[in-house]
Amino acid sequence: MPQAATSECSDQMSMNFSALGRMVRRFPRLHLALSAALAITVVAMALSPESGESHPERKQALTLPKPGTAPATGAASPVATTQPARPRPAPAPPEPEWIELEVQSGDTLSALLQEHGVTAAQVHRLVTGDERLAALARIRPGETLGITLDDDGELNALRYHPTRIQTVKATLGDDGRWQVQSETREYQRRVRFAEATIDNSLFLAGHAAGMSDNLTMQLANIFGWDIDFVLDIRNGDRFRVLYEELYLDGEKVGTGNILAAEFWTQGRHLTAYRFETRSGDADYFDSEGRSMRKEFIRTPVAFSRISSRFNLGRKHPILNKVRAHRGIDYAAPSGTPIKAAGKGKVIFAGVKGGYGNVLILKHGQRYTTLYAHMRGFARGIRVGSRVNQNQTIGYVGMSGLATGPHLHYEFRVDGVHRNPQTVPLPKAQSVSDNEKPQFLVQAKRMEAQMTLFAEAATLASSNVL
Ligand SMILES: [Zn+2]
Structure with missing residues (x-):
């Protein structure tokens, strides 16, 4: 496909490529027939393993306290409110009448x-x-x-x-x-459990298990580094999730975070636990404390297509001479957000000849990423700014030598250009050594909760049948 191979800066005829079309292609089975997912959002209470009361016969109803917190007392009592204190019999300062x-x-x-x-x-x-x-x-x-x-x-x-x-x-x-x-006010958080076997699509299985699409998306994001949810999923794959529901005054107002999740796919079993580090960042780790994430995302612009690959012997479409293409071009509509491929620091933000508006990020000692032809930088992005993975750093444009809007993206390891599509990506940071004991305790506790919920679910379904 010659046009595709040389279209870094060629006319973007296929710009009518729409984000919606892409979504539909990503989740083609979303609208198909009903899933027969085994799905039980268990409304079963498992006592905290720490409480020493985890006799199976004591499993009864409903919710679990958040791991690491004391068991909730009243099911519907908010953790904190801003309501004025109830009038007490003792003399109080005169309350103005509201x-x-x-x-x-x-x-x-x-x-x-x-x-x-x-x-x-x-x-x-x-x-x-x-x-x-x-x-x-x-x-x-x-x-x-x-x-x-x-x-x-x-x-x-x-x-x-x-x-x-x-x-x-x-x-x-x-x-x-x-x-x-x-x-x-603080939300009141209740821990819920859901499990499902995928019969059709991940989202249908999630629905059948009582999960919102948002929650299923969270699940897909956690395991998305290891599982391609478009290509890898097979009927019979299954998952379990421990997650939070948010309540105010006893009324459910939304879903919180996934606390732990397990996924079985094609003979693989993946487990992830949420852990908040002392610095306040929350992330997901496997049972050994290794990050579920990679240090870099592969594609820094969503809803795009590759319009020119990494090619050291390419003929440049505008200059018309052999000029290595040391990056990847992603065609996307002008203004599409560009994400930082990894956590790092801005070391260049400005104009660089034919590259137009360019941003260069440094990630630790060995890695840099470069983003070119940008329409502009995101607010607050300048030399010295620190950015997080997936943070929007700028917008797709066609500044410099370009005949259509696209992102030109480069990935360098120790100063050497590598193919962003194929370069092996390092794992993101593991739980630090000094926080590891705490992580392991929490992970064990979540694992135990998950097991209790799963047993309760099995019991519940066998009672029903
Ligand atoms: Zn390019």
Whole structure:
């Protein structure tokens, strides 16, 4: 295919390649017939192995505490709330009386508060007093506000919830300024278990197991370094997942993180555990503490196609002479985000001749990656910036010598150009030696939870049948 082989900078006739089409091709079986996945989201409680109460007959209902935390007490009691403390019998400082207002369709903050004698000037001072109060200007129907008025009927406190877990409270100080406090509630987290055998597609199996697409995507991302979910998956492959569900006031509001996962595919068994390092980064590791990730992603731009391969004897399409192509070209629509292939530091950000806008990242001592023909750099990207793997560093363009938008990507090891498609990629960092004992304890605990859940699931299904 001569055009493809020489199209680094040739016309991108196939630019109508759409991201959607690509998605459909990636998950072709998503819309096919129903999966007969064995799928049980177990609503079974396994007691924490540490509690010393893990007799099988004690397995009864429902949820597990998050590994490493004390068992939850009341199923629906939030971990923390910002509600004022309940009135106690003991004498308390006089609580101002909160007037609760519900925003109706067509209401503005001014209109709402003016009904209670608050002047437009007061409202203006309030909204412009602190940036955390600015969102008040955009209140929407159904939201609620609380206000208190002093003896003269002047507004002296206001509280509202910009999001479901946030409360912002403004109190008028003696100096006439608004003091603002904001609090964020913690979600209550419950540990759930799901398992499924793939009969058709990963996503259908996930659905049948009660998993959201988002959660299934998380699962695919964890194992995506070792398993090609488009090519490698076979009927009969199966997985187990231990994950968090997020609750507020006893109501489920979303899914949290996958805590542990196992995947069986074509004779391979992969296990991953989530671990938060002391620096606060969370990542997935195998049972020995080795990273599930590689240090570099293979393709730094999603929804692209290779328009020119690594080729040391190539004829340049514009210069028309032999000029080695020491990188890979990915054709993608102008403006498509470009991701950092690995964690690193920006050592060049600027214009480099025919390469146009170029960014070079240094990753440790041995590796550098180069990104050329960019339309521009992402905000905050400059020489010296530190970037994380997958962070957007810029956008596909056609700056420099290029006749169509594409990313020219180079990968160097010890200063030598290597083919980004085939170069062996090192594993990302393992759990550090000093955190390893803690990791191993946590991993063992999650493994034990997984086993208990799985046993409970088997029991539950055999009881039903
Ligand atoms: Zn190129």
